[in-house]
Amino acid sequence: MNNVKKKKNPMTAFFEAIGRFIKEFGQAVKDGDSGVKASLLLMGAGYWKRGQKLKGVLVTLLEIAVILYNVFIGFPYIGKLGHLGTVQQEMIYNPTTMKNEVNNYDNSLLCLLFGVISLVFLIVAVALWMVNIRTTYKLQKRAEAGKHINTFKEDCRELLNDKFHFTLLSLPVLGIIIFNVLPLIVMICVAFTNYDQNHMPPAKLFTWVGLANFKSLFTTSMTVTFGYTFRRILVWTLIWAVFATVTTYVGGILLSLLINSKLTRFKKMWRTLFVTSIAVPQFVTLLLIRNFFASNGIVNTFLAHAGITGFLKHLGWISTNYVPFLTNPTWAKVTIIMINIWVGVPYLMLIATGVLMNIPEELKESARIDGANKFQIFKSITMPYMLFITGPYLVTQFTANINNFNVIYLLTQDVYTTTNQKLAASQGKEIDLLVTWLYRLTSEQYNYKMAAVIGICVFIVCAIITLFAFNFLIKGDKEDTFK
């Protein structure tokens, strides 16, 4: 019961909020006095009427700036959003000036980018305009009720007090909008265009193609293998995420238990040794390890001398004269998971140590007095407590592993060649995650549209998992079992 309500809540709450907002706006316009109605045109009017002169001036200046921007820049770009540019680039060389004369061409990507920015800006501007009306109406109500109307100074002071969160959040949120939300919206739009190597600005134009890209993701033939590749890579991504998360989690806990055990001396030294391995940047260590396991690398030389390679060949596990740690699909998958344990366990060990040290000693003491031995304590107190505290962390780790670019890319980029022709036809490899495939599609094939489609799919997968996991976690509320 509770869960269903929770799931629906954000969506319905959102729409309800919008409905309420528009209703308030309507009421303000209807019941507002001359000041409010004048604010429909001249945003500062409402404030002047109430004596907040400075604020009125500021707001009016803002209004003028916004209108100017929209007229000169915003509207033209928004207009182009429909077709994403119609004029293709043409150049003619002029020998007298020794320069190329370029026509006034449209750059589809910039059209999309600035069109989206302007559209968002326009929506925000309209919303602010409506908020302004509502605020002036509220001011009017306060004046009628005889309440105090803030001076400018008092408004500013409120910014440091009740409304401090606005001051705090404004710059970071602006940064997030410019560098995260806007690019994201643009790239989601790209998934519905045909932006690829054949349609690259500034030379060529691209345009909307609707759901065509998604269709090609789900069809399979020899020539259009995206569907096939997508399915296989998705499956491996999920398998990898499960293995990577579980192995590092278990490994980290075991390691921290080992170090934390009462028998261990020099706890700090051991911990530091393990942490050193993550202190060196990943791209250094992973590239080193890649060369470590190369087909004629140190590990292979060692194994060959020790006769193990011959033994494995005898068993039929390998068909070459070296162990193909990173070049054979199955071997590579196992090797990568193993190496990821090396990468991830120290982090988990730190976190597990922190949690372990926090378990109230009284619980353990009372259990010991009751006669429980070490294993029982571990099973019924330590593990459940650990799972409870690190549950959310596990979920974020899982989604982070789905997007774990570094480990896969650095270990296999230049050394792994796929022998599956269908995968090769869409530039995929058996050990690819969705993100590495996405990166290769953008950086080597300029196939931005398919990359955007894959990015959206990754998001959907992660969102489903997160929603599912969090609901599951909230359902099983283990806090009661502690009391």
Add this chain to the structure above:
Amino acid sequence: MSKKKVMSTIAVHVLLAVLAFIWILPIIWLAVTSFSGYDGMNTSRFFPETWSLKNYTRILFHPDTVAQFPAWFKNTLIIAIFTCIISSCFVLMVSYAMSCMRFKGRKAMMNIAVMLQLFPGFLSMIAIYFILKSINLTNSHVGMIFVYSGAAGLGYLVAKGFFDTIPTSLREAAYLEGASEARTFFTIVLPLSKPIVVYTVISSFLVPWTDFVFAKIILNSGISSDWTVAIGLYNMLKKQLLPSYFSRFCAGGMLVAIPIGILFIIMQKFYVEGITGGSVKG
């Protein structure tokens, strides 16, 4: 009883030693190869045949078009310092607002933040590149600083978790004495949060040192003295350069690893302190 205990103690320590050895092995290889007298990658031996300091001297004092370590170090340091300042401010501001203040839309914003982080980061690479290009900031270190710190506010979870453990009674006492929210933030909450502040500062400082994907896209002039350490070292391992630069790569890796390592260990100490000491429960 004592004998069993001695046996267990030895077993535990042996196990730890073996594990630690496995974990440190690549680092050891990195260190010894950085002192190797041979330029390329030695695939048949673990320890180099000849030992020499020339990798370090060459990488530090004789930069060529491929290896410009001093310039890279300087670039990355500048970018890291500014990123660290801006990022930490953003993170702490957002964490405090989300944790200690209640306002309409707080839960909605937190949900949106979770959703935004589910998208893969590389997707927006090309869009960010063109946004930067439109304000003329590609190929510049200022642009890099923006890229690394612009959306830093999304990483507020850890700091928020810490702020959550600060008892509201402390803040309420401050309000009673007439302090504004801003005053409370600066004079009461922040000083109590030293561990988490240090953790935030250091982790945001470390970001530019390890990223090579975004840096490569934005610093695309080809002038190698503009690069960061991550691009430069990654470049050294390109197929045609590896045989002549591998041991210098190792030297560079060591030089980068030492400051990062020290910072990381400090950060870990503060992180554990923050997680454990932060629970001011009774």
Add this chain to the structure above:
Amino acid sequence: MKKKIVSVLLCMAMITTATVGCGKKESNDSAAGGETIKLKVWAAEEDQDLTKELISKFEEENKDQKFDITVGVESESTAKDTILVDPEAAADVFAFASDQITDLVNANVLQEVQDKDTVTNGNVEGSVEAATVDGTLYAYPFAADNGYFLYYDKNVVSDEDAKSWDSILADCEAAGKKAGMVFASGWYAAGFFYGAGFTTELNDDGSTTMDWNKTSSTGIKGTDVAQGMIDIAQNPAFLPITDGDSTNQIATGSLGAVVSGTWDSTAVQEAFGDGYAATVLPTFTCGGQQIQQGSAAGYKMMGVNANSKQVGWAMELAKYLTNEESQKTRFEKREIGPSNIKVSESDEVKNNIALAAVTAQNDKAGVVQMVGSNYWDPAKSFGEIMAQGNPDNEDLQSLLDNLVEAASQASN
């Protein structure tokens, strides 16, 4: 009310963006440059000093004009990748390998060469052909040695035996060494098929037409060529090399013969010592006959960015960097095989073993490879299957069918 503050900031950000963005566009149209001509040049890491030297000579010869020329680092094989991300931010003059030319032309990155005659008359026909797309000349060739051939150690493989793969492999096995070649690459693997008379053709929509799964014009079946490759790969004396790893493998000293290009000549000289020798590629057994192994002849050329602000001067600079004098200097300093006719006919060039081999191979069986972007990955994976000796025993005809079908996808 307080949301106004947020909106003020947002607005200011937008306005700044707009004005700066607008301003930039205006300054582009006005006569930028004026007195000082600013140019950016990209050259490979190994060529940095040489390029700087040539540029200062260029500045000397054009004393009445002020220049500000910077040289950046960009390997010729990856030039296209960096440029296509943002052509407007790329260098004005850059060096690239000939197989990238169609993609660059499609993206309107290459400026049409205005002074055609100098380039056409001065350089060998193959290089000019490689620099021409649809009848228009788009680049200035400067190197004709971007192909591959056979290096061998005279102490291991005799001159006579170096003529066929079977004898090379036998000699290497006897001496306890190996013969190496890159199979997993659409550039190297194609050599076998070109030699047997097969072709690749680039179409307008970016797809590649290949006839490798049928019978060639000389009557050889594609499956026979594939089987020939597998036979070589399964020989215990054969070492399949990963693309780009050849220098490493040569340095280990375990090779008696290797298929590579002039970029490895130093490494090979060191490894083989006094036994250093190079010649055209050997023949391989195919359907019972000995077929000469072909190769993908490659050239290196300089291109002028059509988006450059100083296109005219960029073309002058590119022309200078690739003229006879410069190519001669290039050969003297870096042993780069020139594409200039006069320089390539000089004695020093003819006496250079590696250059002589690549020229001979290009003349004998070199094909200018024109393929679309969807050719490379399927060809690479096909080559890898061959290199592993077809471990899953798949049907050769279907392997070839899959390869041809995948490469025939239109560029998307």
